[in-house]
Amino acid sequence: MRRLAAAVLLLAAAVLPAAAESFPVPVDENLIFYVQRSLNSNTIVYTARLDGDGKLDAKRPVDVFWRRFNDDGARKELSSLERNVAFGVTSDPVPGKPGSFMMRVISYPKRPALLRIVGGGPRLEGKVAGKPCRLDHAFLEVDESGSVPSVTRVDLYGYALDTGELLKESFIP
Numbered sequence: 513m514r515r516l517a518a519a520v521l522l523l524a525a526a527v528l529p530a531a532a533e534s535f536p537v538p539v540d541e542n543l544i545f546y547v548q549r550s551l552n553s554n555t556i557v558y559t560a561r562l563d564g565d566g567k568l569d570a571k572r573p574v575d576v577f578w579r580r581f582n583d584d585g586a587r588k589e590l591s592s593l594e595r596n597v598a599f600g601v602t603s604d605p606v607p608g609k610p611g612s613f614m615m616r617v618i619s620y621p622k623r624p625a626l627l628r629i630v631g632g633g634p635r636l637e638g639k640v641a642g643k644p645c646r647l648d649h650a651f652l653e654v655d656e657s658g659s660v661p662s663v664t665r666v667d668l669y670g671y672a673l674d675t676g677e678l679l680k681e682s683f684i685p
Contacts, residue, residue, distance in 0.1 A: 534553070535548050535553040535555070535581065536553060536555070536579075536581045536585070538555055538557045538579045540557055540559050540579070541559065542559045542560040542561070542562060542633070542634050543557065543558075543559055544558050544559060544560050544574070544627065544634050544635070544636040544647075545558040545625075545636050545647055545648065545649060545650075546558065546579075546649045546650075547599065547649065547650045547651075547652060548649065548650075548651050548652070549651070549652045549653075549654050550651070550652065550653045550654050551654050551656070551661075552581075552582050553581040553582055554578055554579070554580050554581055554582050555578070555579045555581055556576065556577075556578060556579075556590075556599045557576070557577055557578070557579050557587075558574055558575070558576050558601070558636075559574070559575045559577075559634075560573060560574060560575075560627065560634030561573055561574065561575050562634070566629070566632065567611050567629065568611055568612075568613060568627065568628070568629060568634065570605070572603070573603045573613045573615075573627060574601050574603050574613075574615060574627065576590055576595065576599055576600055576601060577589055577590060578590065595618075596618065597618060597619065598618065598619045599617065599618070599619070600617075600618045601615050601616060601617055601618065602615070602616050602618065602621070603615050603627065606626065609626075609628070611628065611629060612626060612627065612628040613626075613627045613628070614626060614627075615627045615636065620666075620685055623638060623639075623668075624638070625637060625638035625647055626638070637673065638670065639670075640668050640669065640670035640672075640679040640680070640681045641679050641680070641681040643672050643673075643674075643679060644672070644673045644674070645670030645671055645672055645673060645679055646670055646671045646673060647668070647669075647670045648669045648670050648671060648678075649669050650666055650667065650668050650669065651666070651667040651669075652665070652666055652667075653665040653666075653667075663685050664684065665682060665683070665684055666682065666683055666684075666685055667680060667681070667682050668680070668681045668682075668683070
């Protein structure tokens, strides 16, 4: 079992580029997106919640939590402040697209993404560098010099829907 888990981790690392070279890549079931920060390897993980029919859970389609890679990699729930001010999401049904949701990260709602089932699995779609993509992950450059940490740069990564090419966009939030 450990060999299988190690093989899955190696395969995921080969397919999904880590936001920072030395940071582990999460391999959670129904993974749709993850966020890593310059502070340490602890990672915010976004997974799709599916019902018994393999459809997105209509009441709560996204689960957000920490993967504490600085320790033993255990899952840890977000604090109320983290969920309501920073890393939590809103997920609204999309009119005319049954089973699809428009997802927005609480701290940066102006970059919505479409969550839907494609080919039997969940996929988060948005734009990277102006092109439609399957969103993959983000890396946040964080400045801790003030009383409250602030994000000074976001690197957003995704795979172009038409070519599969890995794209990166950097911006200041």
